[in-house]
Amino acid sequence: MNAQVLISSAALPFAVPTSRWDESVAATLSPAELLLYRSNLLGSDLTVTNFGGGNTSAKLEEIDPLTGEKTEVLWVKGSGGDIGSMKLDGFATLYQAKLLGLEAHYAGPDDDDKMVGFLPHCTFNLNGRAASIDTPLHSLLPFAHVDHVHPDAIIALAASSGGEAATQEIWGGTIGWLPWKRPGYTLGVMLRDYVKANPHVQGVMLAGHGIICWADSAKACYEHTVELIADAANYLNAKLGGKPAFGGQAVAPNADRAAIAADLMPRLRGFMTGARTKLGHFSDDAEALEFVGSVDFERLASLGTSCPDHFLRTKVAPLTLDPARLQDDAYLAQKIADYRDLYAAYYERCKRANSPAMRDSNPVVVLVPGVGRITFATDKTTARLAGEFYGNAINVMRGAEAIGDYIALDEQEAFDIEYWLLEEAKLQRMPAPKPLVGKIALVTGGAGGIGAASAARLLREGACVVLADRAADAVEEVRAGFAKQFGKDVVRAAVCDVTDEAQVQAAFDVAAREFGGLDILVANAGIASSAPIEDTTVELWSRNYDVLAQGYFLTARSAWPLMKRMKDQGGSSVVFIGSKNGVAAATNASAYASAKAAANHLARCLALEGAPFGIRVNTVNPDAVIKGSKIWDGDWRKERAGAHGIDSGKELEEHYRQRSMLKRDVLPEDIAEAVYFLGSDMSAKSTGNMINVDAGNAQAFTR
Ligand SMILES: NC(=O)c1ccc[n+]([C@@H]2O[C@H](COP(=O)([O-])OP(=O)(O)OC[C@H]3O[C@@H](n4cnc5c(N)ncnc54)[C@H](O)[C@@H]3O)[C@@H](O)[C@H]2O)c1
Ligand SMILES: [Zn+2]
Structure with missing residues (x-):
């Protein structure tokens, strides 16, 4: 978060x-590696292009594995991925001669989708990377090296009524201008013809695009x-x-915007x-605050x-909120419902006979004057990227x-891209999300053995997790490991002592501000x-009572309004x-055992009280x-050993193993498994229960 005012x-x-x-790096690289180097340099500089934005290509001489002859191959950034972090395997490779031959199949703009289907037939050397829809932009231009990017300064020209005149003014006619056309084969043909007719240009602005x-x-x-x-x-x-x-x-900007x-x-x-x-995902960076607080x-x-x-x-379009009415639930619910209605109306207005069914109609971007920009998506990375x-x-x-x-962008054009059939096919091919994607968990004692194992289990199933622990260094170390x-x-x-009311509330505020709420409390x-x-x-x-009884009470109490x-x-x-x-x-x-019993009974009381709220x-x-x-690192170990004589x-571990009915060790990961079961929908019909994970102990049988 950026606290800049x-x-x-x-x-x-x-x-x-x-x-x-x-040059000292470049001098050591092969032609394909040079293309990668250039792509990574462009893509990793966020002043040049946004995440994933753009594509790059080179037409290189390769040896055809079938004939042993030299042949011209187009290396072009493939579908998906990001030019800033891509590796060589992110490029599609295609026979340039075959790509040029495709024009025989092209009769006009209605053939754009059909042309995409021909691209795999041009694959060179069995490369599995799919070619993107921008491939014709690169193949149809007769130049060895081609870059296509969408940096903010360039789109600003491309999306302004004054853009064409500005292009002329800045570059004196050496950069051309093409009107908006959505990416595809037709745009490639328009571009090729434009360059043929204007042989002096060294680049072309694509209106509304890049x-x-x-x-x-x-x-x-x-x-x-x-x-x-x-220049731009x-x-x-x-x-x-x-x-x-x-x-x-x-x-x-409101000084309390993070709390808001x-x-x-x-x-x-x-x-x-x-x-x-x-x-x-919340952001109050300078550009968000400048915009949401402005007259326009x-x-x-x-x-x-x-x-x-x-x-x-x-x-x-984003959803905009009146900062004076943020406490009014009815207002917020209505604004979101209105947004969904507007989205449904847009879908109805623009849909075509073969359009895929309407997708999620909730707002992605929510803007609040004085506060900033909040984005929502089904996973955290997508929410963050939407904000960016x-x-x-x-x-x-x-x-x-x-x-x-x-x-x-014109509404119908926007719709045709959003509901493009090939895009839909891509979505349909995506693997089903993990069971806890979209869920937010907070784990107290998250730096410890059972806490960290439980957090890892939830993370592995796709949840977002706040680790709350009073041990500041340890919790940061565990966080850094999980981040990797x-x-x-x-x-x-979140550094938090569960005996401190304010610190507990602050940890839950982290869950709310960083992820949007809470679904699972451990x-x-x-x-x-x-x-x-x-x-x-x-x-x-x-x-014992402060940590184990009151601490559990305080954490549950702070979880309640979110849940x-x-x-x-x-x-x-x-x-x-x-x-x-x-x-x-x-x-x-x-002291320990009775405090634990208090927590056990607290859980049952809360099960009763929580049921009406799900x-x-x-x-x-x-x-x-x-x-x-x-x-078990500290005094407890010596004390328990003493109590058992x-x-x-080693004797202690053996003692506990032998004491269990199943004669087995109990590991943090075993506890985590039960946490995952109870935290997830697998146990959707269970509340007020206990699961013993103790390798069997008849004394602890519940009745
Ligand atoms: N290990 C066992 O044999 C065992 C058996 C039964 C129950 N438990 C329970 O499991 C839980 C986790 O224990 P563990 O074995 O992972 O121990 P651990 O010591 O490895 O982890 C406990 C974590 O809680 C943190 N913590 C302690 N007091 C805190 C406070 N006031 N505020 C915030 N954080 C605090 C510690 O810093 C530590 O990171 C405990 O509630 C414990 O009573 C453990
Ligand atoms: Zn583009």
Whole structure:
């Protein structure tokens, strides 16, 4: 989150890229590697292009594996992926001669979809990477190296009524201009014919879309692309010239915006409908605040986005909210319902006889003056990217309005891209999501043995997780490990002592602000102590009750308002990590065991109280989880060994193994399995239950 407050009223400037080409690196690379190097340089510089944006190509000489003869092969970024992080296997390779021969099958614009079907027949060397719909843009141009990118500064020209004149002014006719046409074979033909008729041009602006340009070498092509973007950015910055953007500021950034977002996001999430719950992403970066607080905000937001890349991620238009009415649930519910109605009306207006069924009609982008931008999607990364794409759209609007009127994409054109049959086929081929995708979990004691194992289990099934623990370094270390394993988007850490009311609430606010709410609480943070009754000080007694009884109460209480909001979306689940000792009496551990019993009964009370809100509450009772548990690193180990009259080393583990009915070790991962079962819909019909995970202990049988 960016805590920056706008103090200057001058418009935010466009970033001006410079060449990052390093000849000492380039000199060692093969022609295909040079294409990759150039692509990665372009794609990893977010001032050049947005995530995944654009494609690059080179026409290279290869040896045909069938004939042994030299042949010309088009290497072009394939379908999917991101040019910034792609590897060589991200390129499709196709026989250039076959690609050119395809024109025999082309009779006109209605053939665009048909032409896509021919691309696999041109594959060179059995390369499995599918060629993208932009392939004809590259194959039909007679140049060795071609770049096609969508940087903000370029789209700003491409999506402005003043864009064509500006293109002429900046580049004096060396960059051409083609009117909007959606990507496909027809656009490739238009482009080829344009370049033939205007042989002096070194690139062409594609209205409402981006730019395509070329050169004789990888280096020259890269530098040409960077220069064109820098030219556009410098031109726009001069036009913006220190004046405020979007008609000036109407609403100043609210100092409490992070707290407002934490309060608002679970409400919005709760009002969204659909088979799957949503993940939220909040941003209050400078570009979001500049836009949502501006005079022109409502007018521009309602126009929708321009570039196909942007609106595919963000839907045609965002939902805008009145910051004075955020506490009014009826207002929020109505706004979301209205949005869905508008979306359905758009679908009805634009649908064609063979259009796929209407998709999710909930808003993706929600904008609030003074607060910022909130985006929702079925997973966290998609929600974050949607926000970033809307940030690109804001930049485009700022630049476009500085040189004319911003022009959004025509509604029917937008619809035809959104509901393009080939896109639908791609969606249908996607694997089914993991069971917990869209779910948000908070695990207290998440840095410990059972907590971390439970978090990992939930992450593995697709959940987003907040790890809450009082051990600051340990919880950060566990978070960093999970970020590496599962991706940085899906895990957050909150330093929180569960005995402290304010810290507990702050941890739940992290879940609300970072992900949008809560579906699963694993109340697990715990300690253990052992002492005969006469040696049990009030301090020891209270410590157990503070963490194990009151701590569970405080976490459940903070979870409640978030969970109640999920009633109509499949409900939510609280899982208490209890203990065998909460059911079976223990010698010399009365404080610990009775506090655990209090938590067990608290779970049953809450199961009763939660049922009307779809909140299930169940308990997992572990016993003797020695490996991986930090509880067993400390005094507890010695004390329990003493209580059993054995040594605290290997003998102790053997003692517990032998004590169990099944004669087996109990591991944190075993507890995690029960947590996953109770946290997920697999146990949708269970509440007020206990599962013992203790390798069998007759004393702990419930009755
Ligand atoms: N390990 C076992 O044999 C066993 C048996 C029965 C029950 N349990 C219960 O399982 C839970 C997890 O235990 P574990 O074995 O993973 O132990 P652990 O010590 O490895 O993990 C406990 C975590 O809780 C954190 N924690 C402790 N007090 C806290 C507080 N006040 N606020 C926030 N965080 C706090 C610790 O920093 C630690 O990261 C506990 O509730 C424990 O009572 C464990
Ligand atoms: Zn494009």
